[in-house]
Amino acid sequence: MWQTIFEKMVSRLIQNGELRVTYPDGRTRSFGPGGALTAAIHIKDKSLFKGLCTHPDLALGEAYMDERLTIENNDIEGLIKLVLRNSYTSVLPPWVQFADRTRFALGRWIQRNTPELARSNVSHHYDLSNDFYRLFLDEDMQYSCAYFTDPAMSLEEAQIAKKNHIAQKLHIEPGMRVLDIGCGWGGMAITLARDYGARVTGVTLSREQLALARERAAEQGLSDVIDFRLIDYREINEPFDRIVSVGMLEHVGLPHYAEYFDKVSDLLSPDGIALIHTIGRSGPPMAESEWITKYIFPGGYVPSLSELAPPIEKSGLWNADLEVLRLHYAMTLRHWLQRFDDNIDKVRETHDDRFIRMWRYYLTVCFLAFEEQKQAVFQFQLTHRRDAVPITRDYLYHDHGPRRQAAE
Template sequence: MWDTLLDRFLTGMMVEDRLSLTYPDGTTRDYGPDTGASAHLEISDEATLRALVLNPDLGLGEGYMDEKITPRNCTLDDALTLIIRNRFKGTIPPWMLMANRARFHMRRFIQNNTPNTSRKNVAHHYDISDDLYRLFLDQDMQYSCAYFRDDEMTLEQAQVAKKAHIAGKLCLEPGMHVLDIGCGWGGMALTLAQDYGCRVTGITLSENQLATARQRADAAGLSDQIDFRLQDYRHTKGTFDRIVSVGMLEHVGVPNFDTYFGRVAELLDPDGVALIHTIGRSAPPIAHSSWINKYIFPGGYVPSLSELAPAMERSGLWQTDIEVWRLHYAKTIRHWRDRFDAHLDEITATYDERFVRMFRYYLTVCILAFEHQMQGVYHLQLAHKRAAVPLTRDYLYDASAPMASGRQPKRVSA
């Protein structure tokens, strides 16, 4: 039964490329024209067939993690590229369309991220171990999209360029008080304090990140300029000259967009500027990945601009600039995966094979999402006043501005 249903699914889906599938009984069937790219997957048991029919996204990820789905004479990249490239172009069976619609409408319940739920969701991913992240991130531990001003940039240079670009959009002056919502391991806050002379309040829900950020501030002699807190953005008090939030909006969830942008408006000084850096879809909303939600970012969601715009509008803030980064995140994660693979001996000494396969699948599927789906990074620059920032983007490309060239700043101990 399950092989028949999967056969129907793949026959309709594969319209551009050739996917060969070896079933548990040893038979191999080919799907799609023999004119595009090709890949071959082998499935070892009936339970995986059932999982692929009921929820292909979850079934494929778990099948790879458990070594029930194995690429043959091709790479994981090859196989996932074919699947991603064809999934929205072919015909999807009615039962899968109904399941997708149900998951889409359930997102308001799945993403009802209360302060307590948000703490648990953050701990699931970010409190694994700082040592793991140090193995594949840049020296500053920037766990967000870098900015590749040219293809020759190293990951370190591109992350410096990212921070500089964001700092430029904040129109900083020494002594300004900046709120960093979702401050991670403190790299952005340290840069704004050290290179721009700002006071920074950084908030995070990760205990690991908080401890590391505080240690880094102490080591750099910046504890008097930076206050790192274990705090939810909904509980933050005060008024700030500038607000920055990098890679945190993806954890807010659809039900909380109004609350999030409302809090940005409340916390931002009347003359202030905010810069929100977030993954987003340049297409209508879809259901979030079941596999990503279960194993990587519970409660997370990649929003479409059409979902963010109403909340921004209701906040009363001006959208002074919206910039879209294309392919920068794919390049960033390819650097991460290369470094992850280069440290496999160290990683496997601590984590079991299933975890390693899970994490590598996560990095790979994210690369391909940015390369083959309508997914990029949005820079949302917001202000109470339309004249809070210059009227053109020329100010962002002043070569005399601090770090504009992407040079490495003074290194802060991790």
């Protein structure tokens, strides 16, 4: 029964390109009108048909990880691109649409990121090991969207450009107190302290990140101007001249947006500036991927602009500027995947093939989300005063490098 339902579903779904399916018994069938976009899969376990019909996103990812489904030439990109370009919700079975609506409705419960759950969720992803992340990130270990002023830039150059672009938006003066919410391995905090003269407090919930961030600050002689803490941002109570948060809002969860922006408002000085950098959707809100939530980012959520505007408005902050970075993250993720593949032998020294398939699937699905779906990166520049920043963007493009040396 489930195989028949699967065939009907795929027949309706593939309206562009072609999907070739080899069944457990060796029989092959093609779906779609054909064309340049093609993919071929081999379903090796007949019990998989039920999962593909009831929870297609989760079942596809799990089956690939477990090799119950293989992809010809291991072309994950080709398969996911074919699926995404044919993602017409209206052709999915009613029970799949109902499940998606239910998961979206339950989002506030799924994303109830209390301090305890937030620590657990962060540890799940970020405490794999620092050595693992070194294999595919840039030298400064920036695990967020880079800024490609030129598509030919190296990953290192684009991440430096990202940090300087954010620093320009923050208008930092030497000696200013800066809070870095979700400081990662410390690269942004080190840049702001070393190159712009700031005194930085960086907060994280990852023990692995904390240890390396402190080590890196000490190596550069910055321990006296950077204070890295293992603490939830909600527990911070001191005032700051500037607040920066890069790639952390995705972990806050929909139920906590008001709490988050209220906290930013409370901690920011009257003439202060905050820069919030987050993945976001340029389309209507939708349920998070079941597979991503289960295996990669538990408690995570990519918000639509319509979900961020109300809590920002209610916080009393001015949205002084909103910049939308579109293909920058796709380019960043492609660099990461290439570096991951280049270092696959080193990855195998500490992780099994199932983990490798999971990680390649994750990176591929993510860069295709930015290339094929309505996903982008938002940079919110928030202030208490309308005149806290210049009234045009000219100041951002006159100088992309550090403007000041560190304060004595």
